[in-house]
Amino acid sequence: MHIAMFINGEHYAGAERVQDILVESLRENQRFSVSYVSVFNGAFKDRANLEGVNVFYLACSGLISQILSFRKIFKKNKFDLIHCHTPRTLLICGVISFVSGVRYVYHMHSPALHCGNSYLVNRINFLVEFFFARRAERVVCVSDAIRSHAEKYLGLTSNTSTVYNGVPALPHSKVKQFSGFSFRVAMVALFRPRKGLDDLLHAISLFNDRGFGKKLTLDLIGGFESKEYEIFIDELISRLGLVDYVNKVGFSNDPLLYAIEADYLVLPSKQGEGLPMVILEALSSGLPVITTEVEGNVEAIKNGFNGFVCAPKNSASIFQSLQHAYSDESIYESLSENCLHFFNSRFSSVVMCKRMEEIYVKPQV
Secondary structure: OEEEEEEOOOOOOHHHHHHHHHHHHHHOOOOOEEEEEEOOOOOHHHHOOOOOOEEEEOOOOOHHHHHHHHHHHHHHHOOOEEEEOOHHHHHHHHHHHHHHOOOEEEEEOOOHHHOOOOHHHHHHHHHHHHHHHHHOOEEEEOOHHHHHHHHHHOOOOOOEEEOOOOEOOOOOOOOOOOOOOOEEEEEEOOEOHHHOHHHHHHHHHHHHHOOOOOOEEEEEEOOEOOHHHHHHHHHHHHHOOOOOOEEEEEOOOOOHHHHOOOOEEEEOOOOOOOOOHHHHHHHHOOOOEEEEOOOOHHHHOOEOOOEEEEOOOOHHHHHHHHHHHHHOHHHHHHHHHHHHHHHHHHOEHHHHHHHHHHHHHOOOO
């Protein structure tokens, strides 16, 4: 079976990490061959593992031109199934399906209504999903929260499945111990407004102003979606007096290499999360997580079990979780141990890839 992974290609973040892991698994299975079709020639080509994989670019900007370009690629390569990962690729596939009978699966990584920074774009993406997701042979939701969203707002009841995101298990993961010498947290993301970095910075300012004996330091691992947002964050760091306490690491192909040195991973999302890969990678390494009560986040993190859950868009609530994490070192090893057990039982990439292969062969599964 020849499968095309149809992606936007602009960025390399959690959803793209899912595609990378899935393609690597498919290449090891002789029943499948796989290629990428990318709308844009962006960051994905530089950061994904594309060795030995055909990549086709639509190489045009207008939607009509993209539809025609995709149809040409589809007819030439005779794909058996298209795996769409974004509303734009879903729209292109949906239009072509009326003409060429394209078989496609749609992977819903986050709720379109809350995913982007533009209200209008979010609404357009929602309408694309509303009209074209129902024509997909299967809509794959990365968490139960996303599946509930698809059923409630898109009216999808007969063609949805939950397939949890997964990451490879680390061969030498072990229970972490609280460092004791400092209090250090890390945030891994493609930094954009909905990730809530501004809320976290205000919470850290509160923490450091209270004089708990140790100053809290933050490692920022990842790039910024736009230069404008990076400037906004830099100015906020300066205004809050956090220049000496925030370390901008930048993008890394192995963000866990940096994050594992911290005491906690923090993901203070405001909205729009499916099931963040960075949370799963933290669990796989025994790194407890502080996150907000947003969609799929709380399917991976249970308050007081493998981390702490706080209110979104609420720096005071994030501060309270940071304070709790700092003041109760005695439960740290238990949190870390629970991270490892919970990951192994639910979020292994082996399980994710096996479920996706079953869906490719028999989409109604």
